[in-house]
Amino acid sequence: MPLTTTQRAFLRGQFPGDDYLEQPEATCVYGTDASRRFALPWAVVRPRSVEQVRELLTWAHREEVPLFPRARGTNVVAGCVPQGGGVVVSCLAMDRVDIQEDDFTAEVEPGVVTGAFQSQVQARGLYYPPDPASVRFSTLGGNAATCAGGMRAVKYGVTRDYVLGIEAVLPGGELIHTGARTHKNVVGLDLTRLLVGSAGTLAFFTKLTLKLLPLPPVQASLMVGYHSLDDALAASRAVFRAGILPVAMELMPEEVLDCVARIGDSPWNDRTKAVLLLKCDGRPEGLREELALIRSALEGCGSVFVEEGRDPAAEERLWELRRMINPASFRLGPDKISEDVSLPRGKVAEGILGIREIGRVHDLSILTFGHLGDGNIHVNIMHDASEENQREHALRAREAVLELVLHLGGVLSGEHGLGLTKRGWLHRQVGPVECGLFSLIKRAFDPKGIMNPGKAY
Incomplete structure (x- = not known):
């Protein structure tokens, strides 16, 4: 249900001026992402401090108001779409950076744009390798939430490999610190690696400690x-x-x-x-x-x-x-179903040839390309959604592609996650015991289910 008058008053008081939005013409842009799915938020807030985030999560937990953490909305699986209604929490006003050259680390807030951060550290002879395709405009917080990959992953790994620690706020307002600024740490369970890739379903990131490397000359x-x-x-x-x-x-x-x-x-x-x-x-x-x-x-x-x-x-x-x-793909059709899947390296050829056959069966252009070095293949199913027959064939082709990938021992996503678009497929890859563990972990962090609800778990 939408926010009450009292709830809206709380948010206005906590987030003054333009840091609180509730009119549809102002909030509608926060209701979608690169997936093009849409749901209108009840409101949008832009915290600027950890204290504001703690107050927000204390209130939301008490009031049982869903929260949808969001950065630049570059994900393609509807990972931050506020399906079912709730408050979108934009992290873009939290964009401070502190580089510790002697430690080869940096502490960053989640709203820092990845490409801008890379330029900052490179100016000091340092290197932050993760490079998602959206590097020029996606954020470090969003990259960590989705465990973004990119083309350099063959040699350097993905975002998870560069997050040494996380400061985050749990539903209820408790502040936690995982990991450390050290490059090695085996104390306790690895909550840092659990949080990276959790897609905003467990906690709200307020600071990341990132590992840096020497810049290759x-x-x-x-x-x-x-x-x-x-x-x-x-x-x-x-x-x-x-x-x-x-x-x-x-x-x-x-x-x-x-x-x-x-x-x-x-x-x-x-x-x-x-x-x-x-x-x-x-x-x-x-x-x-x-x-x-x-x-x-x-x-x-x-x-x-x-x-x-x-x-x-x-x-x-x-x-x-x-x-x-x-951009070239749209010469083949005005609409696209975009998937990323991962295959064992030895199955890439069989996968691509199988996807070609799926395209022929459904009379559709399907593009396959991507990160061959680690078997992460992108699949673009081009079609015209205004033609009902084509749209139906595109959806059936997508199902056939995902079935093929699982049959070949692959996984449903290597970079983008499941979000809303593939959440129904989770049980096809992951067993019931493992899914039960996911649910137990979710309840331990977020007992009332207010953090980015409806996304896979």
Whole structure:
């Protein structure tokens, strides 16, 4: 039910001025995310301090008012959509950063934009590797809530691997601190890793302690085209067998190449049926040797072309082709069902070929591409939702894709999580005992179920 007069008065008093919004024309933008699902919030608040967050969660727990933590809304699974009604809590006003160079750590508030933070630490010769596709506008809090991945995950891991500790507020207002500023810590149960990826369902993050690395002095990229998907996958295996762990290894099969070529110049031609895009980094002398080993491994599998970028401008030209996939995809249809799935590395070819067959069965264009180095594949089912028949086929194709992934020993998501869009599939991957443990953990943190309700657990 909507907020009472007394409840609205509390929120106005706690969040003065524009930090409290209740008119639909002001709150509607907070009711959606990149999934395009929508539910109108009862109200929106923007805390600026830990004290405000504690007061809010004390009140919400007492009043049993649902809260929906939110950052920039870049997730594609409706992970912060206020389905069923409640108060959206925007963390964007909490954006302070404290970098401890000697510790190789930083303490950040959840509203800090990831790309801006990376620039800050790089100016000091430090490195924060996680790089979700939304790095230019997503936030560190949102990245931690979803355990965001990205293209560098092959070598450097995902967000979870860089969160050393969390300050968070529980429903009821209690402040907790997990982890530490140390890079090693095995005291007690690992609540930090439990909270990372919990999608705002357990607690509200107010501060993250992040691990930093020394900034690699140089980097380079290679784009290599192949006559077939099998050749590209054989080349990827040859890179690993050569003892090389690249920063990123991206795959673009022929459907994606045809699509991207429609909107810009590309280095491939009709003979190119798959492209690998790799990035490496390190010290100059080591990088030269690594690139030579990679080129030998890649060209040994019958490459059609090789493009190398050894300076920022040349690298940018190669990676811009990868970033063009999303805008180019809409040449195939005005609407998209976007999924991310993970497969065992040895099952990627079978998965992509199976998804192609699903597209043929339903007469739809389905793009598969993504992070080949760790088996995380993105699936874009293009269609026209205004045509009822196409929409129905797109939904059935999505179900067939997810069934195929589970059949091949894969998982329903490697980066985006389940949110509202896939919560009904949780029991298909996770057993009843494990789901029961999820529920017990949820109740331990959030006994009244007010934190981002309806999202998977």
